[in-house]
Amino acid sequence: MGLVIGVVCVALLGLVTVVGVVASQEKAAAATTDGGEGLQGVPEEYLTWILKADADCAEPEMTPALLAAQLYQESGFNADSTSSAGAQGPAQFTPDTWATWGRDSDGNGTASPTDIGDAVIAQGHFMCSLIKQAKSSSYPGDVRALALAGYNAGWGAVERFQGVPPKSYSGGQTYNYVQAIMANMARFQGPGLLQVSGHGAGPDALRKAATRLGTPYSWGGGGPGGPSTGFCDGTNGYLNGKCAASSTVGFDCSGLTQYAYWPAVKLPRTAAEQYGSTSDHPVSRTDLQPGDLLFWAHGSSIYHVALYAGDGNILEAPRTGENVKLASITSAMPAGDYYGATRP
Template structure:
């Protein structure tokens, strides 16, 4: 079979463990770069949401995901109780709390009614569920699978090989994913303006923010498991792409434009198909495609969507997620040019 070079073959970062994550002592505010912003969250929750996101190995656990989940669970009410017996802002059942709850705020007790304890436990549980979702092989956004498991249990997700058909769980997942933009902090996503095919493609790509990178993964139908070859997908003899549902760079671009523009699958093919419509950097518009090539071989290895203000939406590498990033993050010496589909 003829080998197809996808592009996006960049250094890999090993995903973390699938099982429960034992976190170090929490220092509130010690968030990692890129996880320092969230909006629409009560001030007493904000440092804990940022800390919970920062202490997870999985970049899919963004602060806005935890915030939207807290809003759905309790409306940020620390004293919330459900008729079923769930307690606190993150709505833990007593049995689940016994596994995940700790005295993270160092008050002397571990309580689901204390904001710090509840949010950090929520982060630990979601981090573990995202790990399970990432290696499950189920064809869906791992965030959706993790949220469904938080609501209905991982056994229900496993039995249905995806989000269970329960009305409550379906609504729960849809509400949280739909509210992500509401809680996304300033600077985490530039406003995508304009009308037409390009801006529409950029907005469609933005719906995939936070979905994992998977070498060879993705199609016009949505994210999927990738595969490994001599150029990417594996590390230390382990095929990560084969168990990760997500996107590589060119699949994300193809999905964003489909079906208005039926772009081919790989970054190199997309460059060839659109090279007759080049765009100067000074004339970039939302939705334009940005390409990078290896300086020695000339092979196109990465493509991203321009979203304005010097920013792009990109699926960069294994261990990362679809995200907004400055165009300047990519090496200028490798820049092959921009095109307009």
């Protein structure tokens, strides 16, 4: 059967049946990741960045709920928040700390503590570093509490008291800060949307991709390093007549699958290329396992790839204007376009 190489997933009209995802019509959306480390009650514009900041950190103590509770304590999710000490933005970075951790993570050309993407990624990287420091310190107590204390008062204060500073320190500010965030994590802890059991290339790829649920679709966006802005090619990447991809940080279908498998399996970039590189390991529809790649095509021209998520569902980056989500195999794309499945 002939194969057209180089086609990235195209935008198609139609409805997608979403399985298990409940998107709030208000700004506080209820998004979740896998393994019970979900997220709920967070403003929509923070979702992608919190999930990315969590995924960037290999420390298991880091969770989306921890970051969300900290943002709530710092600013109430107010990007314009300022303090008398000169701290700015949703994560309340002071100029000195921002100089160390601030980056242009949202790709808008400016690294700013008031940009949600920049601030949340910097918060996550800073907290991840503090968690590592707390674990190596052997100080007593929850390493998350130690990291939070370091974020609020500086690691020097944690070293001074060899733990979270007591109520008597600085009027109890740091002590109360830590207590409030630790107590509030449950408020933002959502149920696990996708339970992934087992290990190996497929389950591990699916587990990794599940951390990106809720990330926007961006034509040509994403890759091994995570979501990124995409591009418009004259036909694809547009929304309401405007090029959405060039200003949307996210994934297209093959960007997501490449990210999921990297670096264990270094898939090429496009859906067609991914089929070509894995077609020597075909899988019948009755033998699908979590993490298998599923492909759709117009004739022999492959235009879409997704990860099998179990129970007849896939995890996919579907089309411009939508987000990474779970969907039914039978309704995600036109049934007649189903091309086959492979196991990388």
